[in-house]
Amino acid sequence: MDMIEFLTEPFQYGFMVRAFVGVSLIAVLSGVIGTFIMLKGLAFIGDAIAHAAFGGLVAALLLGIPLHVGALAFGLGTAGLLTVLGRKTRLRADTSLAILFTGAFALGVLGLSVRPNFAGDLSALLVGSVLAIGTTDIYWILGAAALTALIMAAAYRHLVFVSFDPVGAESAGLPVAALQLLLLSLVALTVVVALQAVGAILVVALLITPAATASLYSRRMERLIGLAVLLGLTATWIGLYTSYYLSTPPGATVVTVATLQFALGLLLRRRRPKTAATAEMEGPGVRRSVA
């Protein structure tokens, strides 16, 4: 079989086309949002919001409303409460997060016990199912990507300022609480639309791993985001082709590739210079250029 045929064969199946489009969009979204999460040391948040969204999924099933709506409501609710707790109490972010997501998850489990016959559907959602991405899911992911692109175009620099130095930003009159909530809401949105496709655990990998690999090679925010997106996309494509030809579970294969990228990145990088003086002369992150 020639190369073209090798590359195009999966696309004769609608579910493979949707898988490629869906996961690629998620990879782009995750690259952007994941960079912020990783830099703030909130890797845990993706997992937490995914579990909180589980409570929303159950609520949506019981109420007979679209699953995405329920998951999104719980995801955004967690983001909102996290912001409120962060400002009104002295609790650390990870503490508030642990309380909120386990609470929401427990609600989900309780709700499920009322209607046990839905268990099958929900476990599929927790683990995710790349090959079951439907047209509606693609629309949700597209919507999330478009909204994120719009917000980033408008407020990217403000979001960076608030993440880097919240105290300085607030003192200078930036609406810090609103911007932090906005960022957390984007995280919630990303996690919820990615949930169906890759599941609660794998979504964390797509958010964090490419951004972490990119951070080994770039110390410029914009380049780091670009590199994270690129790594996420290549992991997606390599993973999905591998999964197609070797019949491995697609979500897990994509994440395995992303993890291998990180391991390779760690092995191949030049050692970071120790002192500021040597940093002037060498080192991957300190090359001088004017943007």
Place this chain on the structure above:
Amino acid sequence: MTPCIEVKGVTVAYEDRPVLEDINWTVPCGTLAAVIGPNGGGKSTLLRTLVGRLKPIQGQVRILGQDPVRVRRRISYLPQNEEIEWRFPLRAVDVVMQGQLPHTPWWLPFGWLRARRAPGEIPGAGAPTARNGAGDCGDRRPDAHEPGHGHAHGHAHRYGDAHRHGHAHGHAHAHGHAHGHGHAHGNGRSPFDIAMEALRRVRLEEHALRPIGDLSGGQRQRVLLARALSQDAQLILLDEPATALDATAQHDLLDILQELRAEGRTVVMTTHDLNCLTDCFDTVIGIRRRVVFSGTPEETLVPATLTAVFGQHVPILTAEGRVTIIGHD
């Protein structure tokens, strides 16, 4: 003229415990002021109140004649170093450009493109005072203590040029008040150029493109000062900026602060280093929950005042007109 800072009968409490009680303090524009006092005496609380982060339960704070929250864009607060995520993949110049964001509505699509506009004018913003040139204060210091001081005059001159230039073009939106700043921000200069100019003024232009995490403590402080300049802040508040800086870095910092003062900006910093008070500061306030003392540095450095501020005897040595603290850390 409207004072830069006007604090009247202010009491601030965390929960029910008062940290500051009945504070009265007035600082004219163009002043370099030091806040001294024992740990836990309320120095940082005073700064946070001035910037509007803490609300007094009694009394009134006025910055440039207005509520601090309303003039936030004219204030720059440099928090203690550990509150900032220095690992962020930003270059020094990126951090300095952040200073222009408060003048940009975040919800406007591509709003950052508008950052090059001149910031709005605030009535009562101070004009440069004739009192002290950038070099005056430093001249009192022994030469041995002035590494790099030779730069100061040249930089002051350069700013002076920009300043006159600004007046020629910028008076259209004046409110009848003399105001010497901000015009350099207009005239179609890009945020990057404005940031580079600010970095030049804190003598860090050669480090502009380095990751912020690679800079030393003193350099990071100066990057934040450059950010304040890029914001065109009239009031700059620094919380313990000299802590963890070596003597050279402290002098560099104070040199720059004096230049900013000479431009009519007001600078307030908390400090533990009593020895530098007479060299650089115009006014000193001693805080131990209440205002224990407020006056000139020379008046501060007498045993009775120091004992009142710190609640213990602070041994001092007077020689050749200079007062040296020998027993206080």
